[in-house]
Amino acid sequence: MSRSREARDFADGFLTRAGDRRADGGQRRICLLIIVAAMGLMRSAFLAGSQSRWLRERAVKYRFVHRAVSRFMPGEDLDAAIAAARSLRGKGVGSVLTYLGENLKDLDEAEQVTRHYLEVLKRAKDAALEAEISVKLTQLGLDLGPAACERALMTLVERAAADSTWVWIDMEGSAYTDATLEIYRRARGRSANVGVCLQAYLRRTEHDLRTLIPLGGGLRLVKGAYREPPDRAYPGKRDVDTNYFALATRLLHREARQAGVRAIFGTHDSHLIRRIEKGAQDANLRPHQLEFQMLYGIKREEQTRLAAAGHPFRVLISYGDAWFPWYMRRLAERPANVLFVVKNLFAD
Ligand SMILES: Cc1cc2nc3c(=O)[nH]c(=O)nc-3n(C[C@H](O)[C@H](O)[C@H](O)COP(=O)(O)OP(=O)(O)OC[C@H]3O[C@@H](n4cnc5c(N)ncnc54)[C@H](O)[C@@H]3O)c2cc1C
DSSP: OOHHHHHHHHHHHHHHHTTOOOOOHHHHHHHHHHHHIIIIIHHHHHHHHTTOHHHHHHHTTOHHHHHHHTTTOSOSSHHHHHHHHHHHHHTTOEEEEEEOOOOOOOHHHHHHHHHHHHHHHHHHHHTTOOOEEEEOGGGTTGGGOHHHHHHHHHHHHHHHHHTTOOEEEOOOOGGGHHHHHHHHHHHHHHOSSEEEEEETTBTTHHHHHHHHGGGOEEEEEEOOOSOOOTTTBOOSHHHHHHHHHHHHHHHHSHHHHHTTEEEEEEOOOHHHHHHHHHHHHHTTOOGGGOEEEEETTSOHHHHHHHHHTTOOEEEEEEESSOOHHHHHHHHHHOTTHHHHHHHHHTOO
16 A cells, blocks of 8 residues: 555544544645655655645644644744743743744845844843844845845844844755855854854755854854755764764864854754763853753753753744744654644644
């Protein structure tokens, strides 16, 4: 029996056994797609799904999907994100705010995003949150040309610097790596308050890191969340983890500190985090010199532990209604999350 046939039968059986007569055809199809992904195609299926308009248009209509998404974001509007940041601040945890959206096709929309982020910076300042922001360059119009995108970024960086806070540049798929780093390098030449994300799964990152460290600035190391071919990215998790640790070691090295790099370790991998903490101790770094970030809603106990251990620690809070591709990437990171989606299907 083919894998997709097997999955269809499984989905039908699952829904029937669960006695769910309310699930309509659309819900069944979404459930089926979810189960197909969970039954073997896993990561790559979710990453392919993140680019599917068909799936996006349908998935966003269902309340059970919204309920599942709410595990990773406090709400769709800025008020919800600010409230979450305020609550984290009460626990001694900082935040980074990110307004979901990517690959905008219209400059007016990109300008609206810039205005929105200016409002975010203002609201965060008024509430004394010391929140930072994290932006995707394709949300600032990179697909429409680098010049307007760079102008938009600099507007945000300058405002953030005036408010003594930071702008982080997310790293997207590898088609954007060169353009993103080029814009980052120029922004870094003009401001101290800007950082960029680097992905440990990319084979090129070792070289990129070597050339970026002398610039100082912010470098946020993550594993990487996009679908990449094996000639660009290590396909095996073990290789990605090994590379992450090698890159982290470089970021903990005296050379990076002397260059003034603000290194951020963006991971939920407890084993890796402990190795990095040990590496920092061996390099005679104090807890306050080792900074971590995690995503909202993931590994909460580890978040509490890191903050209590005296590490500067921030939670990246995503919000907005354009959550579909971002949420599919969260499912790809941990296919077991799909059980949460299915559970919500029956929670009405
Ligand atoms: C602050 C921050 C910023 C990021 N920015 C970018 C970016 O700009 N570009 C980019 O490509 N990627 C970005 N990412 C995502 C990153 O690339 C990884 O996809 C993501 O962090 C999962 O990898 P991991 O390091 O947690 O390790 P993994 O080995 O994937 O996970 C380790 C453990 O963490 C838990 N976990 C991980 N992900 C999930 C999840 N979705 N749901 C539930 N539990 C989970 C599980 O227990 C898992 O076993 C960012 C991540 C963080 C934390």
